[in-house]
Amino acid sequence: MPERYMLNFDTRNLPQEEDEYIILGSGIAGLYTSLAASQAGGSVTVLTKQTMMDTGTDKAQGGIAAALGDTDSPALHREDTLVAGAGLCDAEAVNALVSEGPDRVRELIKLGAIFDCDNEGLCLTREGAHSRRRILHASGDATGAEIQRVLTKRVLEDDRVKVLENHYVVDLLVRENVCYGVLAYDRLARTLKVFRGKVVVLATGGVGRLFEHNTNPEIATGDGVAIAFRAGAEVMDMEFIQFHPTVLNLPGAPRFLITEAVRGEGAYLRNSRGQRFMPRYHDLAELAPRDVVVRAILKEMAETGSNKVYLDLTHLDPEVIKARFPNITRTCAEYNLDITVVPIPVAPAAHYMMGGVKTNLVGETSIKGLYACGEVACPGVHGANRLASNSLLEGLVFGGRIVEETRRFLKDYRLRYPEFACDWLLEPVKMDFASLRKELEVLMGQKVGPVRSGAGLKEALEFFDRWSFLSRHQVEGVEEMEVKNMLQVGELVAEAALARRESRGGHYRVDYPDTHRRWQKHIIFRR
Structure with a gap:
């Protein structure tokens, strides 16, 4: 049927490469899965749409959540996640996330990730809907960039992992519900290539670029969900898109995320009349779940006739703000906004997809040989509303689970790779x-x-x-x-x-x- 593929092709006429793991994407999910596969003895090819650094991970500010504090526990983290998920979380998936998460974060630290510390150890902050301070951060508000740095460095040093940048995956090669590899477009050579693999892992990120106002990098156009759906994979919870409440809204400035950690450190939301409004909407005020904060902001904007509200840090210690949020301070200053003196104009924007390609607890999709982790996947962890800073953790935990599952059978797994062609002539x-x-x-x-x-x-x-x-x-x-x-x-x-x-x-x-x-x-x- 013509909807099956995007291009006319015949694999018999195309260059072909083969590897055990074909991993699509170079954010935390793709790179961590690559390293885990390599450490388990696997050989890996990573395909990236642009460069290795063009990822949602690199842009993540707030941090990564894990129950590492003395007063915290996986049980408390689990409860917060389930509450935020509004009745649609898969309890087993959440158990895996919160119980295995701390060890995965410790592993990230062993790999060389440097998180902010004080004399007592890791600096942990609190974000919306968390009952404890459990968010690790790096360089104040550049956590994702630090994780991206260390994983990129480790992958490039690993002889068992080959990275091919500027390779856009066009379609999955699936027959009788078995995935045999991918059809990719080399953007520099302008040629099609075939990459065959025993395991194909989708780690392609989110869909934020579907929306005019969003916080996502330009690569986040939903390609992973689209190619999986065309190939016959199940997708789930697609209606659940998380809009971040506080995104910079200044004329002439790009939409820039103002991390939830700012509210975690005590910032207030005020409407255009200068009135603090969140206590009227939720007991947790500024730290209410994101969907609650977004709708409150939209209501205040409608009632005041404004296209923005304001995030006010001016009552906080200026030196603490500059040290804790250097990236936000610097970016706002580029647009003549001193956040220690003047509130930040913000409005909601598309941020994260809770749904995606449906997977089980080991990352397997409804197609044999096709796995998914990170934002493109939907193992049921986030339910109807993601708990802040659980996303980076999800990439680690379920990327590791994919490798644990596939290494059990991969050495004895023999595939006879069929040839593929588009059966219809696409005009x-x-x-x-x-x-x-x-x-x-x-x-x-x-x-x-x-x-x-x-x-x-x-x-x-x-x-x-x-x-x-x-x-x-x-x-x-x-x-x-x-x-x-x-x-x-x-x-x-x-x-x-x-x-x-x-x-x-x-x-x-x-x-x-x-x-x-x-x-x-x-x-x-x-x-």
């Missing part, structure tokens, strides 16, 4: 994909954003129906392939959001504002 199409992408981003923000309605979601699905004919056409460049993937994933998000006739976690419907017990279940799609 080329000429059109303005850049304009289509912009139209899609605006539509997603307006109709499939943090506040949704049945009427708006139906409008979104009508938009996707109008462009469905593109699945029968071949496109030439990566930018055009990205748009096709974004259309596919955007439709999945909108369709799931229309189907869920309630409000829960990151999904809010003005026409179904309450949470219902009968909707305490998952929406799973399969092509």
Whole structure:
């Protein structure tokens, strides 16, 4: 069927490479899985869409959550995660995350990650919906960059791991529900290549670039979900998109995440009239779950006729703020904003996808040989709303579980690799994909954003129906392939959001504002 592949190809006419593990993505999930596989004796090829550093991990500010404090425990971390997840977390997956997480973080430290410390040991901070201070951070507010640095360094030193940058994965090669590898496009040579592997791991990140206002790097266009869905894998919880409450909203400045740790250190949210408002919405005030804070901000913006609220640190010690948040301080200063003197103008923006490619507790998808971890995956850890700073931890824990599972059978696993070809001749199409992408981003923000309605979601699905004919056409460049993937994933998000006739976690419907017990279940799609 024409929707199966994006390009015309025949593997018999293409260069082919083979490795035990083919890992797609170079953030924390992809690189940690690569190192774990190598240490277990496996050989690995990592394919990255751009460079190794173009990842969501590198941009992560707040930190990584783990029960390492004297007054903390995995049981407390588990309870906080389940509460934030609004009834849709998989309890076994959460148990794995919180119980194995501390050892994975200690392993990261052994690899060379340098987290902030004081005389008593690790500096732990608190973020929204956490009952304890359990967030490790590095260089104040550059945690992701430190993790990216150490994992990149270790991978590049590892002879068993080969990294190929600027290799865009076009499609998975699947037959009779077995994944045999991937079709990739070498962006520099402008040629197609085949990478065959016994294990293919999706670690491609999120979908934030579907939305006009987002905190994600430009690579986050949902490619992993799209290629998995086209290949027949199950996807789950696609309606649950987390919008970060506090993203810099200054004319002329890019959307820049202001980490939740700022509120964890005592910052207040004020509306355009200067009034602190969060205590009126939740007992935890500024540290309420993210979905609660987002809707409170949107309500205050509507009532005051403003497109922003303000994050106020001016009552805090200026020197402490500068030391704790040097990256935020420096970035705001570039736009003539001294955060120790003037509140930061902020507004919500798309940040994280709770749903994704459905996996079991060892990262296996519904397709044999295809695994997933990190933001692209949905093992059920986050439920309807991710607990702050659990995302980096998820990449470590489930990346490690994938390797533990696959090493049990891989040495004795023999594959006879079949050849693949596109069975239908996809006709080329000429059109303005850049304009289509912009139209899609605006539509997603307006109709499939943090506040949704049945009427708006139906409008979104009508938009996707109008462009469905593109699945029968071949496109030439990566930018055009990205748009096709974004259309596919955007439709999945909108369709799931229309189907869920309630409000829960990151999904809010003005026409179904309450949470219902009968909707305490998952929406799973399969092509």
